[in-house]
Amino acid sequence: MVKLVLRDISKKFEDTTAVDYVDFSIDEGSFFTFLGPSGCGKTTLLRMIAGFIKPDTGRILLRNKDITHIPSENREIGMVFQNYALFPHLNVYENIAYGLKIKRITKKEIGNKVEKYLNLVRLEGYENRKITELSGGEQQRVALARSLVVEPKVLLLDEPLSNLDAKLRDKMRIEIRDLQKELGITTIFVTHDQTEALTMSDKIAVFNKGKCIQIGTPREIYAAPTNTFVATFVGETNLFEAEIIDDEAKLNNGIMMDIKKSSTGSYLSIRPQDIKISKEFKNMRNTFKGKVEKIQFNGVVVEYIVDVVRTKFKVSALNNIYIDTEINVGDEVSILIHKNTINVLNNA
Structure with missing residues (x-):
């Protein structure tokens, strides 16, 4: 079943074309990666899916529903930002519960859901910790739990590993992929790191200068690049x-x-x-x-x-x-x- 469809999506900022008529679909429950150098349009496209930026042309469909002009808070899409965007004045519990409180569900239900996702990201006992007391990896887990606790249909990850050291990055790659498989949630991951893309993805879309150059499995992208850009950028x-x-x-x-x-x-x-x-x-x-x-x-x-x-x-x-x-x-x-x-x- 197709989960998310992008139809002829384009976006310009003044004279610069950030996204150039992108058209493809993402399968239900897959881990799909946007890979490319800085400025290639991958984050702009992600933010259009999230609803933070409006496309100039095209449509975005989620389970056959056109969400192109639906406000971001009503799209049932969760997003983890590169800097995690956690609230420093709130503790771990309050950060994770924030989205649920906006939905105005009962305090008991909020408690049950926060506990569930704290366990999923292995942060049991951290409820009362301040954000400033957490390591980079722990902050990332809080950001993941905060996005997942509202049970979105799609999870967007905008280079969430870029601020971590190499050893922790390797560890978190495995943890994020395992968590995605366990939940079966459709996930779109943005990165410029070929290793992250090759090791984590079901499919990869390679971008350059606003265009989607090639889509395929990690093995297909690596073994059969479509042109010299893909061959030299991936491996x-x-x-x-x-x-x-x-x-x-x-x-x-x-x-x-x-x-x-x-x-x-x-x-x-x-x-x-x-x-x-x-x-x-x-x-x-x-x-x-x-x-x-x-x-x-x-x-x-x-x-x-x-x-x-x-x-x-x-x-x-x-x-x-x-x-x-x-x-x-x-x-x-x-x-x-x-x-x-x-x-x-x-x-x-």
């Missing part, structure tokens, strides 16, 4: 301009590579981990000799920069017992690239 890649001749590609340095049949475009995208590196030179298709210029040890992964006829290839290999630890800077090596790992793309 690392080797990107080379090339001339496509039937089922071969010719790089600027004259290297010829086998590619998948019927590939069209003028750029090759090859993920670093899809390139095999070895000191054994084998007479195989798409095997090229080069020299190791740099090696970077990152713990789990070892990264190599290999020069092949004045073209730099980045190669990543897992650091395990099978890795050829005898490869050093200055060594001659061979790299192997299977044609099925090469994406032929048009420039963004």
Whole structure:
């Protein structure tokens, strides 16, 4: 069942197009991420869904009901802001209960609901804590509970992890995703962080310059980017301009590579981990000799920069017992690239 539909949504601020005729739907109960760089329109679109900004064109439908011009407080949509927007003069209980008090339900029902969502976000016993006494992760849980306690049909999350340190960010990614699965609530998550998008989402919409460039599962977005922008923004890649001749590609340095049949475009995208590196030179298709210029040890992964006829290839290999630890800077090596790992793309 389709939960939320965006039909030809656009928004301009003076001469700047923030959202450029976005048109897609979001499934019931899914975790859907808007991914893109700063200024690409993802937060503007989120705020239009919330009702804080009115679109210039288009319609927003929630369960077949047009909510485009319905006030934000009547849309049954909850939102967690980037800075959490908690009330510092209220304690944890009062912050979570705030939306329920506006609905004027009984004090007993408010108490039951606040207790339920305090337990869900694992803040039992924090009812009387001041907001200033909480850590960043605890404040985020309060903001989540405050949005969820009114039991919205859709939950909007506007870069809620950006103010947390790296270790806590990893932990909260798991907690938010687990909570969303438990509740089954349709969730739209805005981020510029590719790791957050890839690890948390059922589907991702990649934005650039107000346009929705590609929608797909994390695996689809990563493995089959639609153009050079998506390939370079989502994950690392080797990107080379090339001339496509039937089922071969010719790089600027004259290297010829086998590619998948019927590939069209003028750029090759090859993920670093899809390139095999070895000191054994084998007479195989798409095997090229080069020299190791740099090696970077990152713990789990070892990264190599290999020069092949004045073209730099980045190669990543897992650091395990099978890795050829005898490869050093200055060594001659061979790299192997299977044609099925090469994406032929048009420039963004």
